Amino acid sequence: MADQPVPLTEGQIENALRQAPGWRRAGDEISRTFAIRYHGGVAMIVHVADVERLIGHHADIDLRWGRVRFGITTHDAGNRLTAADFDLARRIDAIAEAHGAEPVEP
Numbered sequence: 001m002a003d004q005p006v007p008l009t010e011g012q013i014e015n016a017l018r019q020a021p022g023w024r025r026a027g028d029e030i031s032r033t034f035a036i037r038y039h040g041g042v043a044m045i046v047h048v049a050d051v052e053r054l055i056g057h058h059a060d061i062d063l064r065w066g067r068v069r070f071g072i073t074t075h076d077a078g079n080r081l082t083a084a085d086f087d088l089a090r091r092i093d094a095i096a097e098a099h100g101a102e103p104v105e106p
């Protein structure tokens with residue numbers, strides 16, 4: 001059995017949020033919404049999915065015309081926040097920038 005990921009403490013979460021500006025915390029999930037031209041979100045989530053496959057960590061993705069929302073928590077830790085969530089968040093930010101997606105308040 002793979003090692004169970006360890007949930008972050010409140011202090012670690014606060015610190016991680018400072019390192020991931022723009023990501024919103026609600027309970028044990030972090031999320032961010034991006035605006036993107038037309039249906040460019042399709043190409044963006046294909047890119048995100050490829051990176052998710054490489055790192056073995058996946059976001060909940062809400063795809064709409066002109067908008068993409070990512071919600072991340074760690075299922076293997078009982079839907080708690082772990083370091084893997086913030087790692088994926090940083091990778092999504094880089095992909096969003098590459099696709100010209102602009103962060104928006106939800």
Ligand SMILES: C[C@H](O)[C@H](O)[C@H]1CNC2=NC(N)=NC(=O)C2=N1
Pocket residue numbers: 056057058059072073074075076077
């Ligand atoms: C075996 C596989 O790598 C695991 O089930 C991964 C898949 N992607 C995952 N994604 C997320 N968000 N949480 C997990 O615990 C998780 N576990």
